[in-house]
Amino acid sequence: MKIKRILSAALAFALSASIMTVLPAAALTAGNEGELTDGTFTYELNENNEYTIVDVDTQSVFTKVPGVVNGYSVVAIGDQAFADCTFLTELTLPGSIRSIGDYAFSCCSGLRKVTINSKITELGEGVFSSCVNLTEIELPDTLESVGNAAFYDCEALETMSLPTSVTSIGEYAFQKCYSLREVNIPPKVSNLPDSALIECPSIESFSVGNNPNFTVKDDMLLNGDGTKLLRAAPAKISGSVYIGSNVEEISAGAFEYCTGITNLFLTSSVKTIGDSAFYFCTSLTSVDFAEGLTDINAAAFQNCEKLVSVSLPTTLVNIGDGAFYNCTSLERAIMCEGVRNIGKYAFFGCTSLKKIIIPKSVEALGDYSLGYIANNGEAEKLDGFSMSVYSDSAAGKYAKKSGLEFTVVDKSIAGMAFIIIGAGVVLAAAVIAVVLMKRGGKGSSAAAKKLEEAEEEKNYKSILSDSDNE
16 A cells, blocks of 8 residues: 555656646647737747747746747747846847847846857847846857847946857947947958947957958057047047047047046047047047147037147137037137037036137037036026127127127227228338438428328327227
């Protein structure tokens, strides 16, 4: 009897174990619109009798995705399928997976390690975005493209390790990867978007191997022929920085968060400084702008709080929105004739900039471009600020509209011109007097000189009076 009971118990255990083994496949229940679920994963069967995982119970704990369910292969991860699985810490994807949808694993804040065993060729848009603790990922050697924002806000990721098969990197692919130190660009990549590596303040090095489309010089990443400066290594570059003589464009965000830069020297080859190019370079005190520069784009020097003075070149045409926003130490900004546009908020928050002369060539000034600071989140006029403008100019209209103090420059210039003219006439009279003295005697020449001087003084006073009344 005892032996029979033991055998019965063993058989019961074996049966229960067998049931538990097949349970995930046998326990699929109908969900919405023909979907099936096993309690953890929700599947959708396609016309080829293959499963796509379209949803996951975000409270479930698991480390692997099944490759086969009920005899059917699991071939795809749907858009946002695993989004917000905060309990997920490690994940392995099976070899059966052929595609991963957009934002498939976004906001999996606990995810630290991912292993992709499948032969996928692309990572969808935002696929691992905001996986803030992701530090390790194994990608297959079949991968060809990294989608837009694929690793956006993966703030713990330290190395950009992409397989050599990759040919394309999308916009914002590694934006806000705050811990990213090493950037390795695969040999087949032909283009790196300006936005791919913005807000990555910890970058120390670039590696391009034998890729002819890129070059590295002085801790700066450039395109193949050196005409476009793509990115500097913020954690490595410091002191005085000299831009190479071949560089024509400094890309958007190229030097952002380079807090160690103190002095910047541009060559005449540089035509364009991109958006936020020197954003938050908090130690930058001086910039040597060479002739040839035409555009300083939006937020180019925003929050460069130690920048004291800028003397802009005669070739400059455009000062973009917020170009010098919050440069609180900026005391002097010299512009030359030729500047046509000053964007909105261009010099907003420049608390030390109390006086500025705006060239007559300026055709447009954006809202709050000059003479304003922030106070409790609201724009208010800067105390003691005044502008020197030309009459009937865009700057004059801006000053009047904004209620800012201003003086008209061309009147004072006219006054100076009259003084010069008056002095010239006096000098001419003196020359005439000398000639008369030689010709007709000292007495007659002196009388003529006095008469001439009296007439010129009368005329000069009349001119000044007319000028003051304009």
